[in-house]
Amino acid sequence: MAAADHLHPEVQRWIYHQGWTGLRPIQELAIAPILGGQQDLIIAAATAGGKTEAAFLPIFSHLLNHPGASIRVLGLSPLKALINDQHRRLLDMGESMGISVTAWHGDVASHRKHRLLQDPQGIVIITPESLEALIARRGPALGRLFQRLNYIVIDEMHVFIGSERGRQLQSLMHRLEYCLDRSIPRIGLSATLGDMDLAAEFLRPGHGRQVQVINPAGPGGQLRLQLRGYQRSLSDQAAVELAASQALHSEASADDLAMAQHLFQALRGSNNLIFVNGRARVEQMADLLRLFSEQARVPNEFYPHHGSLAKHLREEVEDLLRSDLPANVVCTTTLEMGIDVGDVQSIAQVGSPLSVASIRQRLGRSGRRAGEPAIARFYVSVPELAADMPPQEAIHPELVQTIAMINLLLERWCEPPVPEKLQLSTLIQQLLSLLSQYEGLKAQDLWEILGETGPFQQVSAELFQDLLRCLGQREMIQQSGDRTLLLSPKGERIVNHYSFYSAFQTPEDYELVHLGRTLGTLPQRIPLVPQMRIVFAGQSWQVEAVDEARKIIEVSSAPGGRVPRFSGGGGGIHSHVRQAMYHLYCSQDQPPYLDPMAQRLLAEAREQFRAFHLHRTSVLGFASQSLIFCWQGDRVLNTLLVLLLAKGLKAAKEGIAIAVRQCDPPTLVAQLGQWADEPMSAPLDLARSVKNKRLDKYDYLLSEDLLCHNYALSEFDVPLTWQTLRDLSSQDLP
DNA sequence: GACCTGCTGCGGACTG
Secondary structure, three states, X not given: OOHHHHOOHHHHHHHHHOOOOOOXXXXXXXXXXXXXXXXXXXXXXXXXXXXXXXXXXXXXXXXXXXXXXXXXXXXXXXXHHHHHHHHHHHHHHHHHHOOOEEEEOOOOOHHHHHHHHHOOOOEEEEOHHHHHHHHHHXXXXXXXXXXXXXXXXXXXXXHOOOOHHHHHHHHHHHHHHHHHOOOOOEEEEEOOOOOHHHHHHHHOOOOHHHOEEEOOOOOOOOEEEEEEEEEEOOOOHHHHHHHXXXXXXXXXXXXXXXXXXXXXXXXXXXXXXXXXXOHHHHHHHHHHHHHHHHHOOOOOOEEEEOXXXXXXXXXXXXXXXXXXXXXXXXXXXXXXXXXXOOOEOEEEEEOOOOOHHHHHHHHOOEOOOOOOOEEEEEEEEEEOOOOOOOHHHHOOHHHHHHXXXXXXXXXXXXXXXXXXXXXXXXXXXXXXXXXXXXXXXXXXXXXXHHHHOOOOOOOOHHHHHHHHHHHHHOOOEEEOOOOEEEEOHHHHHHHHOHHHHOOOOOOOOEEEEEOOEEEEEEOOOOOOOOOOEEEEOOEEEEEEEEEOOOOEEEEEEOOOOOOOOOOOOOOOOOHHHHHHHHHHHHOOOOOOOEOHHHHHHHHHHHHHHHHOOOOOOOEEEEOOEEEEOOOOOHHHHHHHHHHHHHOOOEEEEEOOEEEEEOOOHHHHHHHHHHHHHOOOOOHHHHHHOOOOOOOOOOHHHOOHHHHHHHHHHHHOOHHHHXXXXXXXXXXXXX
């Protein structure tokens, strides 16, 4: 008997009417565990792999077999656009079976929501934020609304893992179960992730092992890769010549022109996504590609898409992608996620990718038609070597980082989230939301729901007590005569404002001020410590003071500070990637996907690497500075940097290296060895010297102690930094 | 050297 025979006849009829010849393996495999109605489950497959049907065919079947009022299925999704897509598809299924499907998010008219509240039934697809609002504001009605809730389905589950929204989502599911006093089976729909154990643990914290995972290895679609190398000339001559040869009126640099030219020739006539690292870069590239079209007297097929564009402009471009006309879109991460943009022949990545996870996600946009390969082209430009170029630039880190990330992708590795993170900001939000939901709770109940049995188990009972005391001091909560905790008027105001429901912070820029004059704004996530040097607007500055509340950084000019021509890899690179880079420099392997120029540049990078003796030393002198190359990720680099600054050294991060002034390599190595032998510096003490610790939404409510604790565990890696200190101090100097 | 995501309830004006 085939698995599909267990489905309700109505569902079988629907499948027949689709003209399907059979179910896909994931759809077959999902039927028994979902019909059983007890099992937590992850269904992993590529975009458009039929995950939605895999989950909902058996769900519809269950609802037909066990009809009844109340919301029966809660679908959670990260984007409004995805909810609208999903709603359309499920509505079609539900209509023929008499099961209602409701979309619920900020753009849905309130009368639809009220209708559902009056007559709760069927399937509801909702954002975490809207569910937060529902739970916080309608606490007393929840029991009735969700009385017979059977399943929670999470779409695009991988995008939630490790983020504030992810923790919020875990808390919301837990709060629903607590309120209903029973466990609700959770079904996670996910892209094929590197580590399914992580995903399982996310879905049911503490019980990941009991989660069933459907992740058929499958034939694993074909993948075609190319990495093209380019060189940024130090003179403008090359650009002028290239522009002249193309009869283009553009002031773009020669490498940009050459990349755009190749994109233009390779992609015109089909649908492709071109990912670049920044909104300004999107505009620049889209403009260049439009110029090429004009010059060739052909219709322009290249359009920009990013988060700062008006919604209607973005939608026009998305519609073009879905239309029959060829369309190429230059974009940021906006088009990374599963919004249905139709079939895309290939993706291009201009500049170093941000993470292995993001390459995987972007690659998932191509090769979705059966039998067609996924195609990715990488375009990386590196500066032309110059006599005085410092090693951290001369070894072409952006090229080697890209190769390292592609290799890790092929090994199916991907960055895991930082497990130690406390996420106290999200804990504050959940705490306030619970007090609103129950109109007051005892401290013991709060601790039981959120800490002891809930998603904040890294938070100790003692720390939780401190947090409650802190919120009391800030007049967010108060205690009534019988020791019930209540929202105080101030807390009430926060919870009742619509901005309360999101767990994440809309990033605020810092203002950079020199002698009362504003130099500009910069988004600042790197730790800022007084006396530290930063580069802005082509100049070097020294940090004097940081005003966290007003988001102002006071700087003085730091004469003689060298401005790096190149940073080579931004923040957030994982240690595993940096270690892979080190091994690439040391090896002679030639990745098969490099074009001749990229091969030449990799050979050049390796030559430089050996010329600076980086294969056998990690601390070297260059231009009166000591440079530390420890091949660790940015959490370690930041911890080391803050430690060096706290010890009074003049240190600065320069791409993949840390530069220390006025300290020669032997002295520095001796110093590092001494600190390595000292007991590990308390992370709290290190965090104290950082002046911009408020990273998340409700961090401003934390006391300095709690803030330091929270910051240190999320931004520092003290054990690995101490290991690195020991490694650095035990090496030979050249 | 980034980038992205999300949001309620009410009162008042207007329409059929």
